[in-house]
Amino acid sequence: MKLVLHNYWRSSASYRVRIALHAKKVPFTYVPVNILKGEQFTEEHKAKSPSTYVPALEVDGKMLFESTAIIEFLEEAFPEIPLYPKELLERARVRGIIQMINSGIQPLHNLNVLARLSSDDAAKKEWSLHFMAKGLGAVERALEAAEREGQKGKFALGDTFSAVDAFIVPQLYGANRFSLDLSPFPLVARAGKAALETEAVQAALPENQVDAVKQ
Numbered sequence: 001m002k003l004v005l006h007n008y009w010r011s012s013a014s015y016r017v018r019i020a021l022h023a024k025k026v027p028f029t030y031v032p033v034n035i036l037k038g039e040q041f042t043e044e045h046k047a048k049s050p051s052t053y054v055p056a057l058e059v060d061g062k063m064l065f066e067s068t069a070i071i072e073f074l075e076e077a078f079p080e081i082p083l084y085p086k087e088l089l090e091r092a093r094v095r096g097i098i099q100m101i102n103s104g105i106q107p108l109h110n111l112n113v114l115a116r117l118s119s120d121d122a123a124k125k126e127w128s129l130h131f132m133a134k135g136l137g138a139v140e141r142a143l144e145a146a147e148r149e150g151q152k153g154k155f156a157l158g159d160t161f162s163a164v165d166a167f168i169v170p171q172l173y174g175a176n177r178f179s180l181d182l183s184p185f186p187l188v189a190r191a192g193k194a195a196l197e198t199e200a201v202q203a204a205l206p207e208n209q210v211d212a213v214k215q
């Protein structure tokens with residue numbers, strides 16, 4: 001299977017998919033799309049990603065979009081190193097926490113949403129911090145509930161790296177860019193720290209990508 005990832009080094013949704021690919025040890029070709037320069041709006045990219053967003057994954061010439069769908073595809077296509085638990089309730093919990101981030105936090109501080117909100121950086125920051133703190137509070141409570149039910153360990157849901165970790169790390173990367181205080185979210189912060197030590201996350205780090213620009 002030939003995989004080509006169309007993505008951007010600093011995009012958190014792209015970062016999720018890179019983590020999943022590296023965690024599963026699946027080789028892929030990296031194609032940068034510079035969303036700050038508007039490359040997502042070219043006809044060529046729109047044909048790959050109907051929403052214009054990154055990431056989009058090309059699989060033997062066919063396009064997949066939306067990071068959650070891409071990661072579930074990878075889970076089904078490459079089950080040898082799983083990112084989702086087998087047990088049904090635990091699996092649903094993974095999906096639920098992922099959605100807290102995917103639909104409850106990230107869309108609210110996406111590039112085009114912030115551009116529409118204001119041209120004032122301070123206003124954008126205040127807005128983003130509000131929704132990040134609210135959303136990460138919910139994730140923290142979900143991890144607390146999982147711990148009470150025995151899913152305790154170094155990663156978000158125990159000692160096995162899961163898709164939840166692949167979503168937490170990029171969300172914390174975004175939070176750090178806005179200097180969010182993580183002290184109200186100790187379980188989330190601990191999981192993010194443990195995940196950063198894995199080879200998969202190191203390989204997927206924004207600054208380690210070919211299109212990364214030194215800040």
Ligand SMILES: N[C@@H](CCC(=O)N[C@@H](CS)C(=O)NCC(=O)O)C(=O)O
Pocket residue numbers: 010011012013014035040052053054055065066067068102107110111112113
């Ligand atoms: N729910 C989508 C979100 C994708 C998304 O928001 N991508 C951002 C970068 S993280 C993007 O392409 N932004 C470009 C823009 O806002 O024009 C996914 O998970 O794939």
